[in-house]
Amino acid sequence: MKKKPLLQIKNLHAKIGDKEIIKGLNLTINPGEVHAIMGPNGTGKSTLANVITGKEGYEVTDGEIIYKGKNLLDLDPEERALEGIFLGFQYPVEIPGVSMTNFMKAAIDAQRKYKGQDPIKPGEFLKMYREKQKMVNMPDKMKNRSVNEGFSGGEKKKNEIFQMAMLQPDLAILDETDSGLDIDALKAVADGVNKLRNNDNAFLVITHYQRLLDHIVPDIVHVMYDGKIVKTGDKNLAKELEEKGYAWIEEEYKKSKQNA
Amino acid sequence: MLSKEEHQDKVLKEVTEQEYKYGFQSDIETEKFPPGLNEEIIRKISEIRQEPEWVLEFRLKAYHAWLKMEEPKWAHLVIPKINFNELIYYAKPKPKKKLESLDEVDPEILEVYEKLGIPLDEQKALSGVAVDAVFDSVSVKTTFQKELKERGIIFCPISEAIRDYPDLVKQYLGSVVPYSDNYYAALNSAVFTDGSFVFIPKGVRSPMELSSYFRINSAGTGQFERTLVIVEEGGYVSYLEGCTAPQRDENQLHAAVVELIAKKDAEIKYSTVQNWYPGDKEGKGGIFNFVTKRGICKGNHSKISWTQVETGSAITWKYPSTILKGDNSIAEFYSVAVTNNHQQADTGTKMIHIGKNTKSTIISKGISAGKSQNSYRGLVDIKRGAINSRNYSVCDSLLMGDQCGAHTFPYIDVENRSSIVEHEATTSKISEEQLFYLQQRGLDEESAVNMIVNGYAKEVLNQLPMEFAVEAQKLLEISLEGSVG
Numbered sequence: 001m002k003k004k005p006l007l008q009i010k011n012l013h014a015k016i017g018d019k020e021i022i023k024g025l026n027l028t029i030n031p032g033e034v035h036a037i038m039g040p041n042g043t044g045k046s047t048l049a050n051v052i053t054g055k056e057g058y059e060v061t062d063g064e065i066i067y068k069g070k071n072l073l074d075l076d077p078e079e080r081a082l083e084g085i086f087l088g089f090q091y092p093v094e095i096p097g098v099s100m101t102n103f104m105k106a107a108i109d110a111q112r113k114y115k116g117q118d119p120i121k122p123g124e125f126l127k128m129y130r131e132k133q134k135m136v137n138m139p140d141k142m143k144n145r146s147v148n149e150g151f152s153g154g155e156k157k158k159n160e161i162f163q164m165a166m167l168q169p170d171l172a173i174l175d176e177t178d179s180g181l182d183i184d185a186l187k188a189v190a191d192g193v194n195k196l197r198n199n200d201n202a203f204l205v206i207t208h209y210q211r212l213l214d215h216i217v218p219d220i221v222h223v224m225y226d227g228k229i230v231k232t233g234d235k236n237l238a239k240e241l242e243e244k245g246y247a248w249i250e251e252e253y254k255k256s257k258q259n260a
Numbered sequence: 261m262l263s264k265e266e267h268q269d270k271v272l273k274e275v276t277e278q279e280y281k282y283g284f285q286s287d288i289e290t291e292k293f294p295p296g297l298n299e300e301i302i303r304k305i306s307e308i309r310q311e312p313e314w315v316l317e318f319r320l321k322a323y324h325a326w327l328k329m330e331e332p333k334w335a336h337l338v339i340p341k342i343n344f345n346e347l348i349y350y351a352k353p354k355p356k357k358k359l360e361s362l363d364e365v366d367p368e369i370l371e372v373y374e375k376l377g378i379p380l381d382e383q384k385a386l387s388g389v390a391v392d393a394v395f396d397s398v399s400v401k402t403t404f405q406k407e408l409k410e411r412g413i414i415f416c417p418i419s420e421a422i423r424d425y426p427d428l429v430k431q432y433l434g435s436v437v438p439y440s441d442n443y444y445a446a447l448n449s450a451v452f453t454d455g456s457f458v459f460i461p462k463g464v465r466s467p468m469e470l471s472s473y474f475r476i477n478s479a480g481t482g483q484f485e486r487t488l489v490i491v492e493e494g495g496y497v498s499y500l501e502g503c504t505a506p507q508r509d510e511n512q513l514h515a516a517v518v519e520l521i522a523k524k525d526a527e528i529k530y531s532t533v534q535n536w537y538p539g540d541k542e543g544k545g546g547i548f549n550f551v552t553k554r555g556i557c558k559g560n561h562s563k564i565s566w567t568q569v570e571t572g573s574a575i576t577w578k579y580p581s582t583i584l585k586g587d588n589s590i591a592e593f594y595s596v597a598v599t600n601n602h603q604q605a606d607t608g609t610k611m612i613h614i615g616k617n618t619k620s621t622i623i624s625k626g627i628s629a630g631k632s633q634n635s636y637r638g639l640v641d642i643k644r645g646a647i648n649s650r651n652y653s654v655c656d657s658l659l660m661g662d663q664c665g666a667h668t669f670p671y672i673d674v675e676n677r678s679s680i681v682e683h684e685a686t687t688s689k690i691s692e693e694q695l696f697y698l699q700q701r702g703l704d705e706e707s708a709v710n711m712i713v714n715g716y717a718k719e720v721l722n723q724l725p726m727e728f729a730v731e732a733q734k735l736l737e738i739s740l741e742g743s744v745g
Contacts, residue, residue, distance in 0.1 A: 053700055054699075055696050056692060056696065057692075076699070076704075077696060077699040077700060078699045078700075078702050078703060078704050078705075081699065081700050081701055081702040082702045086700075087700050089697065089700075091693075092697070093691070093693045093694050093697045095694055095697070095698070095711070095712060095715055096715055096716065096718075097714070097715030097716055097717070097718035097719065098711055098712070098714070098715035098718075102711075103698075103701075103711070106703055106707065106711065107701040107702050107703065110701075110702040110703050110704075110707070111702050114702070146715065163701065167701065167702070
């Protein structure tokens with residue numbers, strides 16, 4: 001039996017200010033799938049992540065996003081999160097004075113409240129916290145530190161994966177999680193993702209480079225260019241891009257535009 | 261759909277419409293003096309409190325000094341003219357029935373304190389906290405006096421201290437804040453009523469937190485409390501004060517004087533959670549909080565630590581300060597000052613270094629929202645003889661919305677070459693990025709703002725005695741719920 005799509009994006013157009021960034025994007029993600037979106041800088045990859053998660057400052061001018069059968073664009077950012085959409089940030093912000101445990105407890109409790117459950121018991125919470133820390137190879141001492149404050153680049157990214165493990169989203173979008181990571185951190189991040197993969201959830205991995213995809217093997221690879229998905233293939237497309245770069249995609253795209 | 265600005269305005273509006281929780285008025289009959297300030301009123305205050313002659317003399321000297329003084333105008337505040345002859349300087353609750361003993365409290369007043377969350381019944385009281393409850397001009401009850409007395413600790417209303425320990429009071433009253441110190445201190449010295457008196461004998465650590473709870477209830481009344489804390493050699497006390505007042509359209513004046521004396525190796529921790537009625541959202545009503553607080557680290561190796569969470573009052577003029585006289589003495593000032601709507605605050609500290617190797621720390625966190633004005637004003641004064649002294653100051657301001665102001669006025673005066681002064685200051689807004697980050701994890705906007713603000717103020721809140729830290733945290737949330745900058 002074919003599963004219902006988790007996310008369907010149809011003819012999406014979005015702009016920041018007067019500038020159109022997404023120009024007619026289509027994408028369908030089914031449960032159990034790992035999608036990768038690749039492409040040169042400035043083609044709208046991060047904008048797509050921000051539009052899906054509802055960040056302020058983006059205006060959707062056309063098209064729709066259906067998530068679990070609901071019109072996603074009607075929901076506030078926190079409702080989208082509570083509905084199971086998680087964004088692993090490219091640049092996680094620091095929140096001074098707010099400890100990681102307090103932050104995570106609040107997030108978990110918000111989720112539970114949304115489902116009509118009581119707040120998590122402290123013992124249960126700490127047990128889960130320790131398990132997930134171990135899973136992404138994060139030292140225990142991190143839990144007393146303020147959110148992202150004084151974290152190294154690698155620690156910040158690991159921390160995003162850790163939060164993902166805690167919140168167990170249905171759709172996780174990882175925005176350039178690999179940027180600025182050394183190979184060990186990259187492996188730890190990929191490891192975390194692979195452990196969380198299952199038949200019910202889905203991942204959208206946004207990356208500029210192929211190397212992350214050596215560790216998180218995608219089912220489907222898309223190439224984004226000029227605000228659209230211009231090519232879709234399997235994991236071999238990523239390898240091809242690694243070898244040939246993006247120039248041929250650009251040329252192909254320009255040619256097809258001329259012919260049209 | 262609302263634009264971003266409209267949305268922010270809407271959220272800010274929701275905040276500013278938050279009701280003041282403690283604004284209820286209690287219909288308690290009071291015995292009041294007629295309004296007005298003159299020698300006769302002062303004599304009457306002294307007489308009704310059965311004070312010795314020297315106290316009256318102190319009052320009258322202060323009154324005559326005050327007459328020659330002018331209101332300070334240097335603060336970044338717009339203060340309406342106060343007509344001191346329209347104020348009532350003494351109001352005492354009058355019990356409906358005759359009370360059996362001195363220890364008995366009018367049930368109606370007990371009810372008021374219950375409603376404020378301060379049970380005066382020792383059975384119900386927060387364990388480990390003794391309370392002196394001051395209602396308008398008088399102390400209505402001081403709990404756990406007996407237990408404290410067993411250790412030689414005196415904790416009582418200052419009126420009682422003047423009666424029972426006149427020599428102690430005479431020695432120290434006005435020794436840190438002289439009656440001629442400033443306009444409001446002079447006024448207080450002339451008309452002061454109740455406040456708390458604390459004496460910790462040599463080598464004794466107070467086994468419980470001592471606290472005073474001030475309530476202004478009567479209309480048209482000023483509150484002029486006077487607090488005196490003396491800690492002998494090697495002693496320790498942690499003292500906390502809280503305050504609220506009913507919601508009224510006219511302004512009311514609260515002008516207090518607090519004096520702390522720490523002897524050799526002694527330590528005083530003084531915390532304030534100030535939640536006087538701040539006025540309504542149009543800026544009508546509210547308490548004028550003009551307070552002089554000063555401590556002296558008299559002996560070597562003594563320590564005074566001020567912590568304040570200031571969320572209330574229409575206008576706050578307050579600079580808890582420390583004179584570091586003893587060598588190696590330490591002073592700290594931790595402050596969170598929140599202003600919203602039309603509130604104005606000009607607050608900070610003075611650290612006067614006299615002794616050698618003295619050390620002071622200032623951590624000030626201002627939060628301004630609405631149309632409020634919030635200023636930090638501080639002086640670090642390192643005298644010539646205070647060699648090898650150090651000061652470290654951090655003054656941060658957080659702005660919410662675009663109609664409020666945050667100001668920093670740091671003064672630094674160092675008279676020797678071996679001392680080091682460090683000053684850091686930042687001004688920030690709650691960033692969109694921080695808000696979005698928290699919302700992306702499922703927190704709604706209000707919870708996200710609360711979390712960021714509490715994180716910002718954490719360094720100060722951590723200094724409060726544990727029993728009160730949670731309370732203060734809630735207070736911050738109520739004062740600011742939902743403001744987005």
